Amino acid sequence: MTVWEYAPAPESRDIANLKPSYRMFVDGQFADGTGEPLKTINPATGEVLAEVGTASTADVDRAVKAARRAYDKVWGRMPGTERAKYLFRIARQIAERARELAVLESLDNGKPIRESRDVDVPTASAHFFYHAGWADKLGYAGYGPDPKPLGVAGQVIPWNFPLLMAAWKIAPALACGNTVVLKPAETTPLTALVLAEICQQADLPPGVVNILPGAGDIGAAVVSHPDVNKVAFTGSTSVGKQIQAALAGSGKKLTLELGGKAANIVFEDAPLDQAVEGIVNGIFFNQGHVCCAGSRLLASESIVDDLLAKLRTRIATLRVGDPLDKNTDVGAINSAEQLAKITELVAAGEDEGAERWTSPCPLPDKGFFFAPTVFANVSQAMRIAREEIFGPVLSVLTFRTPDEAVAKANNTPYGLSAGVWTEKGSRILAITQKLRAGVVWANTFNRFDPTAPFGGYQESGFGREGGRAGLEAYLDV
Amino acid sequence: MAAPSTSTDHALPADLAEVTRDESTLRRFLHGLPGVDQVGAEQRAAVLGTRSIKKASKLWAIDTAISMVDLTTLEGADTHGKVRSLAAKARRPDPDRPDTPQVAAVCVYPDLAAVAVEALAGTSIGVASVATAFPSGRSARSVKLADVADAVASGATEVDMVIDRGAFLSGRYGQVYDEIVEVKAACGDTHLKVILETGELVTYDNARRASWLALLAGGDFIKTSTGKVAPSATLPVTHVMLQAVRDWHDRTGQHRGVKPAGGIRTTKDAIRYLVAVHEVAGPAWLTPKLFRFGASSLLNDLVMQRRTQLDGHYSGPDYVTVD
Numbered sequence: 001m002t003v004w005e006y007a008p009a010p011e012s013r014d015i016a017n018l019k020p021s022y023r024m025f026v027d028g029q030f031a032d033g034t035g036e037p038l039k040t041i042n043p044a045t046g047e048v049l050a051e052v053g054t055a056s057t058a059d060v061d062r063a064v065k066a067a068r069r070a071y072d073k074v075w076g077r078m079p080g081t082e083r084a085k086y087l088f089r090i091a092r093q094i095a096e097r098a099r100e101l102a103v104l105e106s107l108d109n110g111k112p113i114r115e116s117r118d119v120d121v122p123t124a125s126a127h128f129f130y131h132a133g134w135a136d137k138l139g140y141a142g143y144g145p146d147p148k149p150l151g152v153a154g155q156v157i158p159w160n161f162p163l164l165m166a167a168w169k170i171a172p173a174l175a176c177g178n179t180v181v182l183k184p185a186e187t188t189p190l191t192a193l194v195l196a197e198i199c200q201q202a203d204l205p206p207g208v209v210n211i212l213p214g215a216g217d218i219g220a221a222v223v224s225h226p227d228v229n230k231v232a233f234t235g236s237t238s239v240g241k242q243i244q245a246a247l248a249g250s251g252k253k254l255t256l257e258l259g260g261k262a263a264n265i266v267f268e269d270a271p272l273d274q275a276v277e278g279i280v281n282g283i284f285f286n287q288g289h290v291c292c293a294g295s296r297l298l299a300s301e302s303i304v305d306d307l308l309a310k311l312r313t314r315i316a317t318l319r320v321g322d323p324l325d326k327n328t329d330v331g332a333i334n335s336a337e338q339l340a341k342i343t344e345l346v347a348a349g350e351d352e353g354a355e356r357w358t359s360p361c362p363l364p365d366k367g368f369f370f371a372p373t374v375f376a377n378v379s380q381a382m383r384i385a386r387e388e389i390f391g392p393v394l395s396v397l398t399f400r401t402p403d404e405a406v407a408k409a410n411n412t413p414y415g416l417s418a419g420v421w422t423e424k425g426s427r428i429l430a431i432t433q434k435l436r437a438g439v440v441w442a443n444t445f446n447r448f449d450p451t452a453p454f455g456g457y458q459e460s461g462f463g464r465e466g467g468r469a470g471l472e473a474y475l476d477v
Numbered sequence: 478m479a480a481p482s483t484s485t486d487h488a489l490p491a492d493l494a495e496v497t498r499d500e501s502t503l504r505r506f507l508h509g510l511p512g513v514d515q516v517g518a519e520q521r522a523a524v525l526g527t528r529s530i531k532k533a534s535k536l537w538a539i540d541t542a543i544s545m546v547d548l549t550t551l552e553g554a555d556t557h558g559k560v561r562s563l564a565a566k567a568r569r570p571d572p573d574r575p576d577t578p579q580v581a582a583v584c585v586y587p588d589l590a591a592v593a594v595e596a597l598a599g600t601s602i603g604v605a606s607v608a609t610a611f612p613s614g615r616s617a618r619s620v621k622l623a624d625v626a627d628a629v630a631s632g633a634t635e636v637d638m639v640i641d642r643g644a645f646l647s648g649r650y651g652q653v654y655d656e657i658v659e660v661k662a663a664c665g666d667t668h669l670k671v672i673l674e675t676g677e678l679v680t681y682d683n684a685r686r687a688s689w690l691a692l693l694a695g696g697d698f699i700k701t702s703t704g705k706v707a708p709s710a711t712l713p714v715t716h717v718m719l720q721a722v723r724d725w726h727d728r729t730g731q732h733r734g735v736k737p738a739g740g741i742r743t744t745k746d747a748i749r750y751l752v753a754v755h756e757v758a759g760p761a762w763l764t765p766k767l768f769r770f771g772a773s774s775l776l777n778d779l780v781m782q783r784r785t786q787l788d789g790h791y792s793g794p795d796y797v798t799v800d
Contacts, residue, residue: 004537004755004763009529114527273720274517309727317756326529423512443514 006319009326011113016103022189023053024213025196027066028206033059035214040189043110044323044332044367052189055212060181060221063210067152067179068227070207075179076149080136087135087174089202090195091128094121094167097198101191105163106323108190110332110368111286113324123448124167127466130450131175134471138176141468147475149177150253151229156219156243157192158235159185159334160289160390166192168465169232170209171450176474178230181210183222187335189213220246228252232473234291237388237414237459255463255473257291257455259388260416262437263409264294264445267402268302270421271443276310279394282419282445284318284330284372288392289338291460292417294445296378296385298405301398308376308396312357315372320361330392333368342370342391349375349384354395380411388414402427406434415457419445438464487695490729497693500651507650507689513681513717522713528752535748536786540578542747543570543779545765546772547605547736549584551612551704560589562800564596571780571797574787580776581765582635586611587628594632605670606633609660612674612703614639618656625663635668636660637771639703640687642677650690657694670736670769671696675714676706684714688721698734704771709739712749719758722767732761738771744782747775 024033035054042049055063075083094101101124102116111120139145153173157165162184173180184192196211212218216239223231224246233243234257247254264282266275282294299307323331333339350356354375363369370392378385378395385395399405409418418437420428432440438456441447448454453467463473489497496506530538548567550559563583571577582603583593590606597604606628610616616624621638628636638660644652661669671691675684691699699718702709715737722733735758741747747770754762762768777797785791 004541004751004760005534006528006530007532007534009531114524118527270511271514271517272511274514274521277517277521326527423514444517444520 006327008322010322010324011103011106011326013103013107013324015099016107017100018049018104018107021051021053022193022213024055024059025193025200025209025211026059026063027210028200028204030196033212033214035059035218038186038213038215040108040187042107043334044364046367049107050190052193052213054214055218057218057221059212060218060225063181063212064152064154064225064227066207067181067210070205071149071151071179074205075174075208076151076177078177080138080177083174083177084132084135086202086204087128087132087171090198090204091125091132093198093202094125094128094195097194098122098125101163101194103324104194105191106331108188109159109162110323110334112328112331113326114328115286119448120161120164123450124164127164127167127171127450131171135175138471138475141471143472143475143477147176147477150474150476151178152227153178153180153230153232153474154222154225154228155180155182155232156222156235157182157184159188160286160291162188163191163195165234166195169234170195172465172470173474174208176471178474179208181212181222181228183212183214183219186213186215223247230474231255232463233257240461253473255455255465256461257463257465258416258459258461260291260293260414260456260460261296261386261388261412262292262294262414262417262419263296263298264419265298265405265409265421265431266300266303266307267420267422267424267427268300269423270303271423272303272307272310274443275307275421276314278419278421278443278445279311280314280318283394284315284392285446287330287333287370289334289390290446292439292446293390294417294419295389295393295395297394297396298399298408299396301400304396304398308374311374315359315374316361318359318361318372320359320369320371321364330372333370333391336368338390339368339370342389342393345384345387345389346373346393349378349382349393349395352382352384354378354382354384380408386412402431406431410434410436413459416460417441487731489693493693493729497654503650503654504648507686510685510689513685515681518681518716519713522716522753525752525756526712526749528749530748530752536783538748538751539744539779539783539786541763542744542751542770543776543783544578544581545769546580546776546779547582547584547738547769548580548776549704549738549771549773551584551586551607555586555589557589557592559800560585560592561596564593566776566798566800567597567602568600570776571783574784577780577783581769584637584771587624587631587633590628590631590633603634603668604632605635605637606631607637609638611637611639612705614641615643618659621656622659622663625660629664629667633667635670636664637670637672637700639672639674640691642674645678645683645687645690654690654694657691657696661695668697669695670698670700672700672703672738674703674706675701676708681714681717684717685721688718689725692721692725692733696733698736698769700736700738700771702737702739702771704739710737710741710771712753715750716753716757719753719762722762723758732767734767734769735762736769736771741770741772742774743778747779
């Protein structure tokens with residue numbers, strides 16, 4: 001048989017404009033932080049990319065003071081029409097520097113360039129464009145004729161979509177008239193600091209956006225600072241619980257976007273080939289480092305064999321490797337720590353008797369990689385069906401009746417997202433109403449749009465981001 | 478209903494032979510195929526279209542694409558001279574570079590098949606003749622079968638038939654099936670490509686059903702379009718058809734081919750199709766035996782890009798022959 005090897009087609013890393021060191025951004029200036037500097041690495045190779053200065057608690061205090069000043073003197077009282085101009089400018093700058101940001105994101109995070117180029121960066125820009133449009137129309141958002149901002153927002157974001165999460169947090173906060181102190185994840189601080197540079201070039205008034213790299217202790221200092229009015233956190237459920245406990249009684253407004261264990265339900269009348277694509281996109285998009293990943297496949301018993309056969313054939317074509325190669329489908333796991341967690345849970349799946357299949361794809365010999373893996377014959381009781389793996393590992397369960405599908409889908413402490421695959425429109429409507437999940441996709445999965453509210457139930461958090469509903473989190477209503 | 482061809486490589490497993498027993502079982506089978514979600518199918522085609530094929534893999538793709546071209550002329554104004562010059566081009570697509578592969582076949586109207594056969598004598602290049610009242614297929618079955626007989630008698634090695642879209646769209650699947658079976662019988666050993674004319678079938682669900690219908694009836698290839706109806710070949714519809722031959726193989730062990738035709742003009746387009754062949758049907762389909770391009774202007778672009786790859790610079794359209 002013919003073997004057609006695609007020649008390597010790497011995007012040039014020079015485009016990332018990588019600097020040897022990066023610094024925190026406070027009060028409109030890049031400044032040396034007084035925390036211990038950290039080294040951020042390329043998870044595809046293990047090499048150090050840059051040294052990043054981190055903030056100390058004193059720096060957090062300085063940033064919050066700057067944000068307060070900017071809120072009181074400039075941003076909080078600026079008319080929406082004026083705020084919108086800055087947001088439009090930032091949106092355009094992100095779009096103009098899209099290639100640079102995409103390459104930098106892939107270097108720092110390990111995600112394939114195809115995704116950072118086609119999803120992360122354009123969606124980040126879209127969030128600024130969308131919220132820029134809201135800035136002067138807040139009176140029409142359904143929160144009264146003249147809704148007021150909250151003040152200073154303390155925001156902490158995860159490493160899975162570093163730039164996109166920063167955009168999700170900053171754009172609505174600014175559109176509503178708040179100022180921001182944001183802490184990017186320890187392993188992926190670079191694109192957020194380029195976003196700071198973009199804010200500076202857009203002439204955003206000093207103090208409106210402050211970005212403080214650091215570890216969890218700095219995140220804790222940001223959210224618990226007494227002069228912060230609003231806290232938004234995206235990350236793990238355990239940290240979310242700590243934040244909620246710490247904030248109890250403080251009067252701060254809180255939104256949390258936490259973990260998930262989404263069910264992707266495939267009925268026997270589903271468009272099978274597109275369902276296969278949706279399942280693949282649901283769990284292998286971004287190496288499965290997605291809080292709304294479709295990590296539990298619930299397949300109708302009558303089609304599970306066909307579906308699994310098609311799924312394995314398709315997954316075997318996924319190209320795992322160099323994130324900068326334009327033909328890579330699955331990139332590197334973000335950190336050694338995350339790889340260890342995935343490996344541990346996969347071992348638990350095998351121990352508990354699930355049937356493991358792993359793609360025979362070749363893996364690079366350095367860096368953190370994990371081959372796409374599917375567990376069949378999984379039961380609800382197994383750890384791989386209950387715990388969030390946050391990696392390229394799919395658990396397959398079956399159901400006989402629609403009621404059983406709904407019961408299994410809802411049988412989780414989480415409730416972030418779900419998918420329904422059927423050609424029958426009435427079934428889509430009936431099932432989605434019964435699913436306890438903040439986002440339900442019908443005949444698609446992992447599609448994001450700034451106009452659509454995103455958020456969870458139960459241990460997946462509360463509050464919405466995006467859309468009209470997402471504005472509520474940043475308004476005094 | 479008519480029995481399908483009995484040649485051994487087309488023998489059907491019992492469960493599939495059963496579905497062509499009568500009109501109602503055939504209908505049930507075709508309507509029981511999984512649906513195609515339009516948004517999802519188009520999205521997949523678009524994502525796969527972003528594959529970046531460079532260097533040696535690009536040169537390989539160009540040579541493979543050249544070897545898969547059915548070099549086509551289907552105009553009322555066609556002349557013997559035009560067919561002969563097309564045949565010359567098929568033999569030597571790039572006279573300055575004799576190592577350039579030959580194309581798979583030359584595709585003409587039936588009355589010109591004999592001219593093409595003579596001009597290609599001594600080569601392994603096929604002669605494909607359209608037939609069955611191409612392109613509309615609106616004639617009595619006896620006329621269509623006579624058309625096929627004429628093409629075969631002229632020495633055509635491949636016949637490109639059109640299905641009765643009127644019958645298909647009004648749900649008379651048995652009639653479409655019977656006609657393909659009879660054409661296949663009239664072809665004998667001549668290779669049969671079945672044109673679905675997906676531009677008139679409109680939906681991907683129809684394209685999938687028509688694909689299975691043609692495969693059940695014994696078509697060696699399923700082909701998207703005549704090139705006379707817009708839209709002709711598109712990447713997503715070709716995905717659906719590639720998936721059909723892949724599923725057919727999984728079920729029967731038989732390899733059947735796919736031919737997108739019309740509207741594929743550039744090397745970039747052709748490579749996108751090859752990527753789809755590679756990743757949707759599988760590497761086994763990367764051969765002119767199982768994949769063809771129905772095209773005319775594509776060949777010159779492939780030849781130009783081939784030169785660009787080998788010379789390191791682009792020379793332009795004045796350096797390839799216009800026929």
